[in-house]
Amino acid sequence: MSEQKKSSNYISIKESRKIIKENLRQMKYYESLKRKNLDPKSFTCAMHDENNIIEIDDLHTCFFTDTGTVKSVNGVSFDIPKNKIVGVVGESGCGKSVTSLSIMQLVQAPQGQVVGGEIRFNSDELGIDENGKKLGYNIAKMPTKEMYKIRGKDITMIFQEPMTSLNPVFTIGYQLDEVSFVHTPDIAKEDAKKKSIEMLEKVGIAMPEHVYKSYPHELSGGMRQRVMIAMALAGNPKLIIADEPTTALDVTIQAQILELLKDLQKSQGCSIMLITHDLGVIAEMADEVVVMYAGRVIEKGTAHEIFHDPKHPYTIGLQKSKPLLTSPSDEPLFSIPGQVPNPINLPNACYFKNRCDKCFNKCDGEYPPVIKISETHYVSCYLYGEQ
Ligand SMILES: Nc1ncnc2c1ncn2[C@@H]1O[C@H](COP(=O)(O)OP(=O)(O)OP(=O)(O)O)[C@@H](O)[C@H]1O
Ligand code: SF4
Ligand SMILES: [Mg+2]
Numbered sequence: 459m460s461e462q463k464k465s466s467n468y469i470s471i472k473e474s475r476k477i478i479k480e481n482l483r484q485m486k487y488y489e490s491l492k493r494k495n496l497d498p499k500s501f502t503c504a505m506h507d508e509n510n511i512i513e514i515d516d517l518h519t520c521f522f523t524d525t526g527t528v529k530s531v532n533g534v535s536f537d538i539p540k541n542k543i544v545g546v547v548g549e550s551g552c553g554k555s556v557t558s559l560s561i562m563q564l565v566q567a568p569q570g571q572v573v574g575g576e577i578r579f580n581s582d583e584l585g586i587d588e589n590g591k592k593l594g595y596n597i598a599k600m601p602t603k604e605m606y607k608i609r610g611k612d613i614t615m616i617f618q619e620p621m622t623s624l625n626p627v628f629t630i631g632y633q634l635d636e637v638s639f640v641h642t643p644d645i646a647k648e649d650a651k652k653k654s655i656e657m658l659e660k661v662g663i664a665m666p667e668h669v670y671k672s673y674p675h676e677l678s679g680g681m682r683q684r685v686m687i688a689m690a691l692a693g694n695p696k697l698i699i700a701d702e703p704t705t706a707l708d709v710t711i712q713a714q715i716l717e718l719l720k721d722l723q724k725s726q727g728c729s730i731m732l733i734t735h736d737l738g739v740i741a742e743m744a745d746e747v748v749v750m751y752a753g754r755v756i757e758k759g760t761a762h763e764i765f766h767d768p769k770h771p772y773t774i775g776l777q778k779s780k781p782l783l784t785s786p787s788d789e790p791l792f793s794i795p796g797q798v799p800n801p802i803n804l805p806n807a808c809y810f811k812n813r814c815d816k817c818f819n820k821c822d823g824e825y826p827p828v829i830k831i832s833e834t835h836y837v838s839c840y841l842y843g844e845q
Contacts, residue, residue, distance in 0.1 A: 469525060469526075474524060474525075477524060477525070477526060478524055481522035481523075481524075481527075481569070484522055484571070485522055485567075485568040485569065485571065486568075488568070488571040488572075488573065489567065489568050489571075491599075491601075492567075492601055492602045493601065493602065494601055495601070496599075496601055498604075500599060501595060501596045501597075501599040501600045501601070501604065502584055502593050502594065502595055502596065503576065503578055503593070503594060503596045504587050504589070504591035504592065504593060504594070505578055505580050505591065505592045505593070505594045506537075506578070507537065508580065508591075508592035509539055509540055510537040510538060510539050510540065510578075510580060511538050511539065511540045511579070511580050511696050511697050511729045512537065512538045512561065512577065512578065512579050512580065512613075512697060512729075512731075513537045513538075513576070513577075513578040513580075513594075514534055514535055514536055514537070514557070514561070514575070514576075514577055515535050515575055515576040515577075515578065516533050516534075516535055516574065516575040516576070517531050517533070517534045517535070517557065517560060517572065517574070517575035517576075517577060517598065518531060518532060518533060518572070518573045518574035518575050519531035519553075519556050519557070519560045519565055519570065519571065519572050519573065520570070520571060520573050521566075521569050521570045522568075522569050522571070523569065523802075525802060526802040526803075527802065528801045528802055529753055529801055529802075529804060530553045530556040530570075530753055530801060531553045531556050531557050531560060531753050532553070532752070532753035532754050532801075532804065533575070533753075533754060534553070534557055534575075534750070534753070534754065534755050535575075535755060536748045536755055536758055538697065538729050538731055539729065539745075539746070540580075540696075540727075540729055541723075541727055541728070541729060542729055542730075542745040542746060543720070543723060543729070543730045543732055543743050543744045543745050543746075544729070544730070544731050544732065544744060544745065544746045544747070544748060545732045545733075545734065545739075545740035545743065545744030545746070545747045545748070545761070546558075546731060546732065546733045546734075546747075546748045546750060547733075547734060547735070547737060547740055547747065547748070547749055547750070547776070548749055548750035548751055549735070549751075549776075549798070550735070551798060551801075552750040552751055552752055552753065552798070553750055553752075553753040553754075554701070554733045554750055555701055555733065556570070557750075558615070558699045558701055558731060558733060560572050560577065560597075560598070561577055561597060561613065561697075561699060561731075562609055562613060562615055562699065563597060563600070563602065563605045563609065564609075564615075572598045574598075575598055576596050576598050576599075577596065577597040577598045578594040578595070578596055578597075579594050579595045579596075579597055579608065579612070579613070579697075580592060580594045580696075581593070581594055581595055581608070581612070595608065610637075610640065610693065611641055611693035611695065612693070612695055612696050612697065613695060613696070613697045613698075613699065614689075614690040614691075614693065614695040614697075614698050614699070615690065615698070615699045615700075615701065616683070616686050616687060616690050616698060616699070616700045616701070616703045617686070617701055617702075617703075618701060618702040618703065618705050618706055619706050620674075620679065620682035620683045620685065620686045620706075621674060621675075621679075621682060623686055624674040624682060624685065624686070625674070626673065626674055626675060627673075628673075629670070629671055629672060629673055630658075630669055630670060630671075630672055630673070630674065630677070630685055631651065631654055631670035631671060633685075633689070634654035634657060634658070634670070634685070634688060634689060634692070635647070635650040635651060635654050637654075637689050637692040637693070638650040638653050638654065638692060641692065641693045651670070653692070654670060654688075655667060655670055657688040657689075657691060657692055658670065658684075658685070658688055660688065660691070660722070661684040661685070661687050661688045661691070661718060661722070662684060662714075662718055663681060663684055663685075663688075669681070669685075678711075679706060679707050679711065680707055680711035680714065680715060683703065683704070683706075683707060683711075683715055684715070684718070687715075687718065687719065687722070691722060691726060694726065694728075695726075695728055696728055696729065697728060697729050697730070697731065698719075698723070698728060698729070698730050698731070699730075699731045699733070700719065700730055700731070700732050700733065701733045702733055702734055702735070703715065703716075703719070703732075704716060704734075704739070705734070705735070705736075712739075716739060716742065716743055719732075719743075720743060730743075732744060737765075737776060737777065737780050738780070740761065741761060741765055744761045745760065745761060746758070746759070746760055746761065746834070747759060747760070747761050747764040747765075749764065749770065749772065749773050749776070751772050751798070751809060751810060752798050752799060752801065752804070752809040752810075753801060753804075754809065754825075754838070755838070756770050756772055756773070756810070756837070756838050756839070757769060757770040757772075757773050757835075757836065757837045757838070757839075758835070758836050759831070759832070759834050759835035759836065760834050760835070763831075763832065763834065763835040765777070767831075767835070769831060769835070769837040769839065769841070769842060770810075770837050770838070770839050771810065771814045771815065771816045771839065771841075772794070772810050772813075772814075775792075775794040776794075778792045779791065779792045779793055779794065794813055795813060796812050796813035797812075797813075799812070806824055806825065807821065807822060807823065807824060807825060808821050808825060808826050808838075808839070808840070809825070816841055818840070818841075820840040821840050823840070825838070826838045826839050826840045827843070829842040829843040
C-alpha cells in the first residue's frame with residue numbers, strides 16, 4: 459500500500475475481504491473461549507496486593523471492524539485499592555468506557571473482545587495460594603457463566619443516562635425487587651419490598667413508598683439516578699463503576715448525587731471507579747487519578763500529585779483547558795491543538811507527539827516507558843527519567 463493510501467485509511471476490496479475473513483476467525487476463537495467449561499484454576503490468580511479490590515494489568519481490548527482492528531484499550535494497567543475512589547479522565551474516545559466494560563465483561567461482542575492482559579478481582583471466596591497470597595478471579599479469562607457470580611453483585615455499574623438503564627414499562631418497585639430476587643432467590647415478596655423501600659430511603663428519596671409505585675418517566679433525572687444508585691448498592695458491592703454518572707444532570711443535582719455517592723462509598727466500605735470528563739469532579743471526589751490517552755494510561759498518581767504536580771504535557775494541557783472563575787472574561791479558552799491518532803494505525807512512538815509542545819529528539823523513539831516519579835506517581839514521557 460502506498461504511503462498516501464495508508465495515511466488516508468484507504469483499503470481495497472481485496473484487503474477488506476481479507477480483514478473480514480480474519481475478523482470472523484478471531485471473533486469465533488474468543489467467543490468459544492467464553493463458552494468453555496474451564497478448570498477454575500485457569501481463571502483464578504494471586505493478587506499482587508491484597509489491599510486492592512481490582513488490579514488491571516496490561517489490558518488489551520479490541521474491536522474487529524471491517525476497516526481493521528481498533529485497539530481501544532492498548533496495554534492499560536492500574537489498581538483500584540479497597541475503600542478508595544479512583545477517578546479515570548481523558549478525552550472522548552480514549553478508552554475509559556471500554557476499560558470499564560471489560561471489567562464487567564460487557565464489551566459489545568462479538569466484535570469487541572478482551573484479547574490480552576489480566577483483570578484480577580479480589581474475592582473473599584477463593585482463599586490463599588500455596589505461597590500465602592490472596593487469590594482472585596481473572597475476569598479477562600472468566601467464562602460467561604462464571605461471571606454471573608460476581609457481575610451485578612460484587613461489581614456493579616451506574617451509567618450516564620438512567621432512563622436508558624431503567625425499563626419504562628415496570629414500576630421502580632418491581633425493578634428494585636427484581637434485584638433482591640436475583641441476589642437472594644428465596645427472599646419473600648414482602649421482605650424484598652421492605653428492602654427496596656429501605657434502599658430508596660438510603661439514597662435520599664423522600665416518600666419512598668410513593669416512588670416505589672411510580673414508573674421511571676414520573677421521576678426527575680436526579681431521582682432516576684438515585685434509583686440507579688440504590689440498585690447498584692442492593693447486593694452490597696465491593697466495586698461500583700460510575701461512568702459519567704452526572705453528565706446528564708444539571709449542576710446542583712450533580713453536586714447532590716456526587717455527595718451521595720461519596721457518603722455511600724464511606725458508609726458501605728466499597729470502592730468506586732469514577733469515569734468523567736470533568737476535572738472538577740475528580741478533584742472533589744477522587745483519592746487517586748488515572749489519566750488515559752488513546753487507549754493507554756499516560757499518567758497516574760494520587761489526586762494531590764495529579765493536580766499539584768502534573769508531569770505529562772497532556773495532563774498539564776487538560777488542566778490549562780479548564781476555565782476558572784478568576785480567568786479574565788476576554789481571554790480565549792485554552793485547547794490542546796491537533797487530534798488523537800487513528801486507533802487502527804497507531805504509531806510506534808509517543809501517541810501525543812503530534813500535539814506536544816515539549817516534543818524533543820528523543821520522542822522520535824518508540825513509545826515512552828513508564829517512569830516512576832514517586833511510590834504512587836507514574837508517567838509515560840521522555841521528559842522524565844534518564845535524559
Ligand atoms: N462498538 C464499538 N465498535 C467499534 N469501536 C468502538 C466501539 N465502542 C467503542 N469503540 C471505540 O473504542 C474507542 C474507545 O471508546 P470509549 O467508548 O471507551 O471512549 P471513552 O473514553 O469512554 O469516550 P467518551 O468520553 O466519549 O465516553 C473509541 O475509539 C471508539 O470509537
Ligand atoms: S514523550 Fe515527548 S512527545 Fe510524548 S509527551 Fe513526552 S515530551 Fe511530548
Ligand atoms: Mg465513555
